[in-house]
Amino acid sequence: MFDRYSIAASAQQLIDHFSVDVPAHYKKYYNAGPTHLLPIITHHHPEGLSFFYWGAIPQWIKNKNISEKLINVRAETIKDKPVLKKKMMRFRCIIPSDGFYCWKKVGKKSAIPYRFFPKNKLPLSIAGLWEEFEDEQEETHHTFSIITTQSNKQIQPVNERMPLLLNKETQKVWLNKDASENELLGMLKTENTIMLDSYTVSPRIGLLSANESTLVLPSAPADQFGNLTLFD
DNA sequence: CCAGACGTTGTT
DNA sequence: GTCTGG
DNA sequence: CCAGACGTTGTT
DNA sequence: GTCTGG
Numbered sequence: 435m436f437d438r439y440s441i442a443a444s445a446q447q448l449i450d451h452f453s454v455d456v457p458a459h460y461k462k463y464y465n466a467g468p469t470h471l472l473p474i475i476t477h478h479h480p481e482g483l484s485f486f487y488w489g490a491i492p493q494w495i496k497n498k499n500i501s502e503k504l505i506n507v508r509a510e511t512i513k514d515k516p517v518l519k520k521k522m523m524r525f526r527c528i529i530p531s532d533g534f535y536c537w538k539k540v541g542k543k544s545a546i547p548y549r550f551f552p553k554n555k556l557p558l559s560i561a562g563l564w565e566e567f568e569d570e571q572e573e574t575h576h577t578f579s580i581i582t583t584q585s586n587k588q589i590q591p592v593n594e595r596m597p598l599l600l601n602k603e604t605q606k607v608w609l610n611k612d613a614s615e616n617e618l619l620g621m622l623k624t625e626n627t628i629m630l631d632s633y634t635v636s637p638r639i640g641l642l643s644a645n646e647s648t649l650v651l652p653s654a655p656a657d658q659f660g661n662l663t664l665f666d
Numbered sequence: 667c668c669a670g671a672c673g674t675t676g677t678t
Numbered sequence: 679g680t681c682t683g684g
Numbered sequence: 685c686c687a688g689a690c691g692t693t694g695t696t
Numbered sequence: 697g698t699c700t701g702g
Contacts, residue, residue: 435693494679494690504691511691517680518691537696545696563691579691640696658696
């Protein structure tokens with residue numbers, strides 16, 4: 435499961451890097467997680483940021499509680515599932531980020547959080563799918579899910595899965611309205627070429643409500659209970 | 667979708 | 679709702 | 685054709 | 697080969 439990242443780039447960095455308009459209400463998230471209202475860029479409207487909730491609610495779950503949210507879609511699954519392929523054809527987005535978090539298991543129940551971020555400090559583009567649906571009260575909701583893939587050599591020791599990171603070229607295809615199904619399926623196999631650095635961070639990222647700027651900074655390796663550990 | 671069947675007729 | 683295994 | 689499953693993972 | 701029960 436991939437459930438934390440940060441988007442703490444300045445408005446100007448987003449404008450420069452993605453050529454998008456950034457509204458005044460844009461707010462930095464040092465600890466973006468499921469259910470947060472986060473900035474994404476849809477292929478329908480790549481000129482601006484859209485603010486959607488992280489975590490899709492499948493329409494066939496009528497009355498189930500919200501914990502059933504789907505925050506990830508496996509890249510490998512999309513090619514096999516007609517529903518997802520259709521969704522890929524119609525509802526692509528990228529999620530701007532400047533780093534992401536992964537938990538490394540160190541025991542049955544404890545894990546230590548790591549942060550991965552690009553060496554060149556430029557924003558990352560995470561591939562995603564979005565959806566719009568009406569609930570029973572006829573309220574329209576906009577949500578998105580992040581596409582995950584098998585971790586590469588660097589992240590593997592920490593976590594099995596990582597977000598699908600797009601580079602300049604693959605991002606262009608992903609946001610192209612006229613991209614073909616084959617082209618897009620190809621993007622799902624994008625190997626990460628972006629050089630990343632990593633260090634351990636505060637386990638406070640486990641709290642969805644935590645959002646202080648220091649969360650992105652290095653912190654002594656500690657598990658979610660706050661126990662310091664020598665094994666990182 | 668695919669394994670497995672694939673014909674007819676009727677006491678009263 | 680749509681997809682699919684039997 | 686239809687019953688039953690259906691994008692993800694695992695306590696942070 | 698085509699039809700169909702599961």
